[in-house]
Amino acid sequence: MSLVIVGSVAFDTIETPSCRKERIVGGSCTFCALAASYFVRPGIVAVVGEDFPKATIDFFKKRKIDLRGLKVMPGEKTFHWQGRYGEDPNQRTTICTDLNCFENFRPEIPAAYREADILLLANIDPDLQERVQEQVRKPKLTAMDTILLWINTKREALLKVLKKVDVFFANDEEIRMITGERNLIKAAQHVLRLGPKVLVLKKGEHGVLVFGKDLQFGVVAFPTETVVDPTGAGDTFAGGFLGYLDKVGRITPTEIRRAAVYGSVMASFTIEDFGIGRYLTLTGRDVRSRFAAFKRLAAF
Amino acid sequence: MSLVIVGSVAFDTIETPSCRKERIVGGSCTFCALAASYFVRPGIVAVVGEDFPKATIDFFKKRKIDLRGLKVMPGEKTFHWQGRYGEDPNQRTTICTDLNCFENFRPEIPAAYREADILLLANIDPDLQERVQEQVRKPKLTAMDTILLWINTKREALLKVLKKVDVFFANDEEIRMITGERNLIKAAQHVLRLGPKVLVLKKGEHGVLVFGKDLQFGVVAFPTETVVDPTGAGDTFAGGFLGYLDKVGRITPTEIRRAAVYGSVMASFTIEDFGIGRYLTLTGRDVRSRFAAFKRLAAF
Numbered sequence: 001m002s003l004v005i006v007g008s009v010a011f012d013t014i015e016t017p018s019c020r021k022e023r024i025v026g027g028s029c030t031f032c033a034l035a036a037s038y039f040v041r042p043g044i045v046a047v048v049g050e051d052f053p054k055a056t057i058d059f060f061k062k063r064k065i066d067l068r069g070l071k072v073m074p075g076e077k078t079f080h081w082q083g084r085y086g087e088d089p090n091q092r093t094t095i096c097t098d099l100n101c102f103e104n105f106r107p108e109i110p111a112a113y114r115e116a117d118i119l120l121l122a123n124i125d126p127d128l129q130e131r132v133q134e135q136v137r138k139p140k141l142t143a144m145d146t147i148l149l150w151i152n153t154k155r156e157a158l159l160k161v162l163k164k165v166d167v168f169f170a171n172d173e174e175i176r177m178i179t180g181e182r183n184l185i186k187a188a189q190h191v192l193r194l195g196p197k198v199l200v201l202k203k204g205e206h207g208v209l210v211f212g213k214d215l216q217f218g219v220v221a222f223p224t225e226t227v228v229d230p231t232g233a234g235d236t237f238a239g240g241f242l243g244y245l246d247k248v249g250r251i252t253p254t255e256i257r258r259a260a261v262y263g264s265v266m267a268s269f270t271i272e273d274f275g276i277g278r279y280l281t282l283t284g285r286d287v288r289s290r291f292a293a294f295k296r297l298a299a300f
Numbered sequence: 301m302s303l304v305i306v307g308s309v310a311f312d313t314i315e316t317p318s319c320r321k322e323r324i325v326g327g328s329c330t331f332c333a334l335a336a337s338y339f340v341r342p343g344i345v346a347v348v349g350e351d352f353p354k355a356t357i358d359f360f361k362k363r364k365i366d367l368r369g370l371k372v373m374p375g376e377k378t379f380h381w382q383g384r385y386g387e388d389p390n391q392r393t394t395i396c397t398d399l400n401c402f403e404n405f406r407p408e409i410p411a412a413y414r415e416a417d418i419l420l421l422a423n424i425d426p427d428l429q430e431r432v433q434e435q436v437r438k439p440k441l442t443a444m445d446t447i448l449l450w451i452n453t454k455r456e457a458l459l460k461v462l463k464k465v466d467v468f469f470a471n472d473e474e475i476r477m478i479t480g481e482r483n484l485i486k487a488a489q490h491v492l493r494l495g496p497k498v499l500v501l502k503k504g505e506h507g508v509l510v511f512g513k514d515l516q517f518g519v520v521a522f523p524t525e526t527v528v529d530p531t532g533a534g535d536t537f538a539g540g541f542l543g544y545l546d547k548v549g550r551i552t553p554t555e556i557r558r559a560a561v562y563g564s565v566m567a568s569f570t571i572e573d574f575g576i577g578r579y580l581t582l583t584g585r586d587v588r589s590r591f592a593a594f595k596r597l598a599a600f
Contacts, residue, residue, distance in 0.1 A: 209523060300560070
């Protein structure tokens with residue numbers, strides 16, 4: 001067991017200007033684990049209700065995701081998030097959140113996972129992230145993701161977790177809100193003083209910047225006409241990034257650069273369909289071929 | 301004579317949230333020519349009034365810019381633009397425009413310039429751009445830049461010029477306005493059907509994308525904490541891009557990629573000071589060293 005991901009497995013109801021999808025499978029842990037599964041066999045820690053589809057569980061198994069940390073809560077319903085995207089797919093509004101089985105979720109890391117090399121605290125309540133941080137013995141690398149909601153409502157708890165992670169995945173708005181800095185580069189440097197050794201700044205359609213000691217890397221997003229549903233793009237970025245690092249087993253500046261490209265590759269696939277739709281047919285060959293396309297895109 | 305640039309030489313009054321600069325030297329032609337002067341000896345076609353400072357003319361000469369096409373209009377005043385930037389340096393408002401000597405400007409290409417290899421129609425009224433297009437015999441490459449004002453007020457004239465150029469420099473908002481497409485990649489593909497062989501999509505702090513037949517290239521902007529004044533960034537991008545192409549004398553996909561990086565290099569310097577301030581001390585060594593920094597930034 002090497003990469004362990006803690007986060008949400010959920011139903012999402014998604015509205016885009018042209019379409020509405022009711023209760024499709026989503027959640028930060030789902031997206032991260034699916035993307036990572038193209039590189040390694042990640043273990044997940046999450047909770048679902050009785051209503052969670054067996055077909056999806058079977059799909060997770062087919063992708064060789066380790067489900068020993070996935071709890072099914074009898075008599076409970078799965079966490080449900082509903083959101084709407086505007087004409088600009090970067091702008092999204094949460095319409096409602098039904099915590100359901102997530103309300104009393106207290107993540108327990110199975111004994112088999114406690115020696116994990118890489119721990120990904122995908123987006124969930126920072127109090128739960130902290131609880132997990134305490135349970136995993138000595139990961140080589142701990143990474144975290146979050147959302148604006150926690151920055152605004154649980155700032156102290158979030159900063160406490162942030163202080164002890166190695167890699168922080170965030171977008172422009174999030175680091176501006178954390179630091180109060182409008183200039184992105186100043187905000188990024190500020191974040192590096194709050195704990196993380198590496199900041200991965202996800203800028204959606206504008207690509208990604210990576211900041212660290214002796215490390216500055218940037219790559220544009222894959223130019224695509226097909227943006228069906230941006231949900232999960234950031235999570236699959238994190239999954240691809242850490243899945244790749246876990247696979248190569250070396251955490252060097254060179255591998256971090258490649259990891260950021262693999263993250264971009266996975267995110268570029270995710271947005272091509274609703275929810276996890278693209279993963280139903282995505283092959284390892286597709287992933288390798290898009291990595292090669294990124295190489296051509298960025299070469300000079 | 302190889303690269304000829306037609307555009308404005310002007311005074312700019314610039315307000316940023318922290319500073320105001322009164323009547324400093326600016327103008328599309330000024331910025332383009334200064335950036336290009338790090339690669340070749342560009343010739344300019346423009347007009348100024350009697351009030352234009354001799355010190356700046358001397359500075360242009362020192363940069364080996366060919367001024368045979370620069371008219372000084374006796375008894376007239378130089379074109380003056382006043383603009384304001386908000387907290388987000390990508391958002392700017394024009395406060396006023398005094399055309400002055402520009403009002404009756406009819407660009408005449410000096411005989412010595414008519415065999416130009418590369419013609420850059422920097423941002424001016426598309427009617428004037430068309431007039432110039434007719435006067436230069438057979439350039440290997442014609443490029444144009446524009447602003448939203450002309451797209452909104454002189455659409456037909458602009459599309460006529462666009463139809464006959466090889467390279468079009470534009471930003472997100474401009475190509476969305478020209479094509480009516482919200483998705484940037486669709487908008488870019490649409491622009492390529494309007495005439496240009498290459499579209500250089502300038503995304504400011506988010507970098508640049510280049511689209512063409514058998515060509516797709518992207519590089520992020522240079523991560524900098526110092527954004528003093530974004531005026532002229534796009535012009536100096538164009539100047540660096542075409543100056544480099546003129547210098548190497550080969551217009552191949554490989555050289556176009558490098559040209560886009562040199563354009564990014566020049567733009568990254570421009571924003572470090574007000575107006576043309578950065579160019580007063582910028583050296584060829586600075587340019588080469590930032591190109592190397594871009595190499596490190598983008599390598600994976």
